[in-house]
Amino acid sequence: MLGSGRYGTAHNGLGEWxxxxxxxxxxxxxxPVVFVILLAVYNGSLGQMELLDLVDGYVGRMLHxxxxxxxxxxxxxxxxxxxxxxxxxxxxxxxMMGAMLTGVAGFGIWWLSVIWAWGS
Amino acid sequence: MxxxxxxxxxxxxxxxxxxxxxxxxxxxxxxxxxxxxMLALFVPVYLYLLTGLTASPDDFMHMLDWMHSLPGRLIxxxxxxxxxxHLVNGVRFILLDAGWFEARDSMRHTARVSIAAGVLAALxxxxxxx
Numbered sequence: 001m002l003g004s005g006r007y008g009t010a011h012n013g014l015g016e017w018x019x020x021x022x023x024x025x026x027x028x029x030x031x032p033v034v035f036v037i038l039l040a041v042y043n044g045s046l047g048q049m050e051l052l053d054l055v056d057g058y059v060g061r062m063l064h065x066x067x068x069x070x071x072x073x074x075x076x077x078x079x080x081x082x083x084x085x086x087x088x089x090x091x092x093x094x095x096m097m098g099a100m101l102t103g104v105a106g107f108g109i110w111w112l113s114v115i116w117a118w119g120s
Numbered sequence: 121m122x123x124x125x126x127x128x129x130x131x132x133x134x135x136x137x138x139x140x141x142x143x144x145x146x147x148x149x150x151x152x153x154x155x156x157x158m159l160a161l162f163v164p165v166y167l168y169l170l171t172g173l174t175a176s177p178d179d180f181m182h183m184l185d186w187m188h189s190l191p192g193r194l195i196x197x198x199x200x201x202x203x204x205x206h207l208v209n210g211v212r213f214i215l216l217d218a219g220w221f222e223a224r225d226s227m228r229h230t231a232r233v234s235i236a237a238g239v240l241a242a243l244x245x246x247x248x249x250x
Contacts, residue, residue, distance in 0.1 A: 021217070024210050035203060039248065041173060042187050042196065048180040051173060075160040082153055107163055114171055 020077045026070040030063060056118040068111045072104045148231035151238070152209045155202035162199040193249045200245045205238030 037054060040046035046054075054060055079100055087093040140146065172183035186192045212230050215221055221230045 021214060024214065028207055028210065031203065032207070035200060038169070038196070039200075041184070042249070044184075048173065048177060055170075055174065071163065075156075075163065078153075078156045079160055082157065107167060111167055111170075114167065114174070118174060 016077050016080075020074060023070040023074040023077075026066060027074055030067040031071070034067070052118070055115070061115050061118075064115050065112065068108060068115070072108050072111075076100060076104045143228070144231040144235070145227045148209055148212070148234050151235065152206060152213070155206040155209075155238075158198060158202040159206060162195070162202075165195055165199070197242070197245055197249050201238060201242035204241030204245075205234065208237040209234040 037046065037051070041051055055064060080097055083093055083096055083100075087096060169183060169187070172179045172186075174180075187196060212221070212234050215230075216227075221227060
């Protein structure tokens, strides 16, 4: 546990603080659009063909890629803050963040492969 | 570098929920973390949905059926409500970083706005999904 007399040991807190907010702005602009599309699919007003038109165009793929990078970075940094605050045992915290980082990278690769494989 | 004294180790560090009286801004902050965790857990669900919805027409119908099932609706409802809350409170946090609403009263007032937005979103989305 960090005492009040010491600073954090990561030494890159300010950079992470900034990246957390930068990715937040990107997500705030793009993720609501995705959720509205999902709700439109849900109530039947958007069929599969219309959905594919939206997601497999170049603009759709680029925005989707930007969004996935922002979401995974933001989620990683956010979970990191929570784990660092509540998991005080380093032998538990470090493997947890390692697992999180690996998981985020894995989802990123899966997500990218789905986005860029359409139509090929 | 001076040795770390023992008294340093006994001092409380920030997220010790048990030593503080519950306040609205504290609740807003905690709810931001909880909703963020929920959204992080929605990422694999989203990939599952995306893969299914963009595969064959049969897969699309199958995925649509799953979205309309009770677990599907519950997951969409929780993720959507968490998204709206996290979005509104996230804007609040960025405004706080920029130095707005930092007074005690306005902290409370804006926390109330975030929580109200989350509750309203949960009700409206519940109405839409059921």
